[in-house]
Amino acid sequence: MPSEASGTAMTQIEISPEALAHLGDGQIAYVKTIRSEDVHTLFPQVPDIQPGLKLFALHAADGTPIMLTDSREAAIANAVSQQLETVSVH
Numbered sequence: 781m782p783s784e785a786s787g788t789a790m791t792q793i794e795i796s797p798e799a800l801a802h803l804g805d806g807q808i809a810y811v812k813t814i815r816s817e818d819v820h821t822l823f824p825q826v827p828d829i830q831p832g833l834k835l836f837a838l839h840a841a842d843g844t845p846i847m848l849t850d851s852r853e854a855a856i857a858n859a860v861s862q863q864l865e866t867v868s869v870h
Contacts, residue, residue: 785821786848808841809864823848840864 816833819826822845823837838846838855846862849855859866 786810806840807865808867809862810839810841810867811852811859811861811870812837812839812869819848846849 814822814835816835816836817828819829819835826848829835831852833868834854835848835850836855837848840846840860845857847858849858856866
């Protein structure tokens, strides 16, 4: 089907759920804002944290939580130190 903006045909690519789950393994990460009340769902080993705090979790491409911090900059710095490319997800 031609794209209205460019006039070129768009190709649709199908990817299996398994392949999608491994996309970016070991190379890509993302930072997600998390409330302190929800920390235990991702990091059960973390001691109780004061409620009402805005925290940041660094996740691997497959959603596995890597680290928890109180600043976006620290999460990104940790990704860089692990040679991970951070991407924006919406």
